[in-house]
Structures are given as C-alpha cells and as structure tokens.
Amino acid sequence: MAESPSVRAGYLWLASFACLPLAGWPLLAHASYRRFSVASRIGLAFAAGAVLISGWMTVIALAGIRWQPPVLVALAVATAFLLRLPLSAERGASPAPPGEKPAGVLERSALAIAAISVAAAFAASVSAAATSPDLLLFWGPKAQAFAAAGTIDVSLLRDSALRYMHPSYPPLVTNLLAFATQVAGRFPWGAAALTLPALLAVLALALPGVLRLAVPRRVAWAASALILAALGYLGQALSTAGNADPWIWTFETMAMAILIGPAALSRAGQLLAGLFLAGAVTAKVEGLLFALAAFALFLLLRGKELRIGRAAVLLLAPGAVSLGAWFVFEASQHIFYGYEQYGPFLEIHRDRLPLVLSEIGRALSTPGWGLPFLLPLAALLLAPGKDRFTWLPAGVSLILSVFSVFTYLHGDPDPAVWIGWSAGRVFSSVVPLLAIAGVCGWRTEARESAV
C-alpha cells in the first residue's frame, strides 16, 4: 500500500535529525574524545550538533537571512571543525577508562533496562499516550510558522492574540523542529512526539560512556539505567513527548556527567560541557539557572584543579553566544526583553509556602507513586562513599528546587492548578542530577584516595 504524504513527511522529518550527529561528529572525532566509547561519541555528537545547528539558526535569523537546511548543516560542520583548534594541544592526552573484566549478566542487565526504558517510551509515544498538549499549543505552531517563514517568525511572536505561545521562550527546540519541518516540507504532529524516545536513545548511547570515566563500569551502567528508567516513565506519565523537557534532560544530564568526571579538567571536556550548557540555556528558561549554578559550583569544588579563566571561557562562551544571539534578536525585533515573569520578582506571597509545598508534594507523588523521584534520591542517600563532588549535582538540584518553590510563590492567587500541571515537569530535571550525585560516592579517584 502506498504511504500517505503525511506519513512520508513524518519519516523524512525524523530522518532529518541524522544531520545533528553529522554536524557534531567533526568535533567528537577529535583524538581528545577517544576516551569515550564510539556509542557515547555518537550520542554526544547528536547533542553537540543540535546546539551548533540551532545556534546558527538564531544567528542567521538575527542577520535577516533565510534559513536553508544544507547551509545550516554546512555552517555547523565548519564550526565543529573550528572548535577542534583549541584542542590541538591535547592530542594524545586522553587516557581511556581503566580496563575491567568482561561484564557479567547482572552488569549487562543494566543496559537491558536502559534499552527497555527507551522502547517503552517509544511504545507510549507511538500509541499517542505521551504527547504533550504544549506540542499543539506552541511548540508545533511556532515550528511550522518558523519553517514556513524560513526564519524566526517575528509577526507570530509579536501577535498579542498568540501570547500563549510564550514569545520569550529560548529558541533551540523551535529552531530544531523548524529545521526538520523545512526538510520534510510539513510539520508531522505524530512524528514530533517521537522526539521523546529519540532523545532518550541519545542519552542511552552517550551517558554510560561518559559516567564510565568517573566511576566503575557497573556503577556507570546502573546509574544510566536508573536515569533512563525514571525519565522514560516520567516522559510518558507527564506527557512530555514533543515538548522541550526531553531536550533539557539530555543537555543537563550530559553536562553534569562530564563535570563530575576527569574529562572536566581537559579543554575537550570543558568545551563539550560548555556546548551542553548552551543547549540547556536555549532549550528552556530554567536551563539558564542550571548552567549558572553548575558553573559556580564547578568552580567552587574543582577550582584548584583548573585554569579558571580558560575553563570559564570554554564552559560559558557557547551559552553566552547562543542565548545572547536570541536576546539580541528578540530585543531588536521588539518581541520581548529577557524572559516573561510571573509577577514582579520580589513580590513573594510567603503565606502560601505551606500550600505550595504540599501541592508540590502532591504533584511529585502522583507519577508512579513518586518513585521516579524517590529512587534517585535513595541512590544518593544510600551511596557507600561520600565525595565532595556529590555537592555539584546535589547542589544544583537544591538550587533548582528552591528557585522553583520561589517561582510558585509568585503570581496566581491559587497556585494549586499551576503546580498541578507544571511541577512534575519542572522538577523532572532534578531526577538525573540526584542519580549522578549518587554515583559521585563511587568515583574512582575518591575510592582510590579512601584506600
């Protein structure tokens, strides 16, 4: 039977995402990254390519030039080659993780759990059980309007009747969905929901190899399985398919996994983490707080091991360029200045704190009896060793959580409904951070120094 045009467009739309790892691969092919497994480098290249292509889309929109997908990919590839230049001094200085005995059945079962989690998310997405209403309200309409305009559609973002589309939201997700829409010729709503399992698959490829540099293989694999199982479940339970949450999970998780390991001391690791911080800040508003908190705690905890100026440039410059281009674009086009707020920043309703906390507790305990949040917390609390690096992901989790509570103390006089539909997704970013905090007690260096 012949496929309908919309089905063909869906396949093409999804296939266009192969351009992302292709764009990132020239960087990840550098010798400095051979410490990561090939599978890991493919996943890392996907995320790096996403940041480069989206970044160029914003810059080209700012320049007033129409997007052309082949040109965007070519620019991203060229940038990936250029980014190899600061790494030239590190050629050959990339020790692989220490060898271990072949993995047993129990150890391999962690990889099976990760694969099953991705497959379950795929099944939920393809059966229309995980799709976010936000896909229909703003991610999809913005992407198809941007694709049709061949740029960030200023008239759409300025339209006061369409302010529910959050004109100030950072551009990465809409850019990349528009990129795929330009390639496919239309926005396929069903295929868009499959970005959830696709991004979990990226994480499943990348994360075990990144964590493996910091902790024994069995811990890296088990932690990856826990993160993917929790996020896979939340992805369906919180209806995140097609929206920005899976993107920010991917960027934040990979950035943090690098920052707690030995790669964070190298230019290559810092550059890669910097690209993922740029991905986080341009994927969702709260990514900016994540990036600033992660950077500050990284300097605080690992500053003595670093050349701070160089680390600051490598970690912050990609995000500054990507988000800066967006802020300049929205200001120059009179769309918005900065971000939308839920009322004046310091106008806090302190009396609502008990209500806010109880509603957050209710929201977090709903999906799977709260297990996707409680299990990573248990992994942290039950970790055998304590390591100062634990405070990097745990501290960022704490800062994100406190800021979320602070946000809910603003605006709406009865925040119960607001918390009910948003808190699960807002706090979902904390899940992988808690699990990574848990693995810090197993860090190879920490274990060696303790012996």
Place this chain on the structure above:
Amino acid sequence: MPTTPFDQSDPKTAAVYRLLQAAAAVIPPGASVVPLSQPRDPVAETDLHRQAVALLPDRKVVPAALWYVPTGRESEADFLIVAGPTPSPAPGTLLAETPEGSVWRRVRP
C-alpha cells in the same frame, strides 16, 4: 493505530484534533475560518482558536473568543467549524461532518 497524537494522553484534545483535521481537508488554503463551540462558550472557543491556529496553518483563523472573552468577529470568516451538535438553523453549506462537529461554508447574501 491512533488517529491523532493525543488519543491516549488527552482524549478531549484528540476529539478537537479530529474535527480540525476534517476541516483542513475541505477548507482551502488562504480562506478565513472561525472555530465555534455549540453551545457557545468563550472558554471552549479560546481553546478551539489556539488548536485551529496549529492545525490550519495556511488559513486565516478568526478568533470567536480570545483569552476567554468573546470577540464578536465571527462574521469575518467565510468558513465555520462548529465543535459539538449540528447548529440549527444551518449557518451555511455543510462541507463535512464528524462525531465531534461539523464544517460549513458561510452563504453570504
């Protein structure tokens, strides 16, 4: 196989999606269209407008309600999408009918 991306996650949105898909098949690009609810409800019509903007990208979608307040702009549109029971009297020529609603071309005097 699901008929919309929202069949399991949000059945209410899925119903509107099916109606708007049927409308997209019969309303030509460039035409003006207003989504209405039957009975009239500005809250439902605000949501309908937002969903129609997404699913009818090449048409001019006229809001019957914005931010839960009626606009009174229905007469600007040449096509009507009515979510709910078939309106009486008929507002024009029936183009499509689904369990979720109907699509009409307005007959101008």
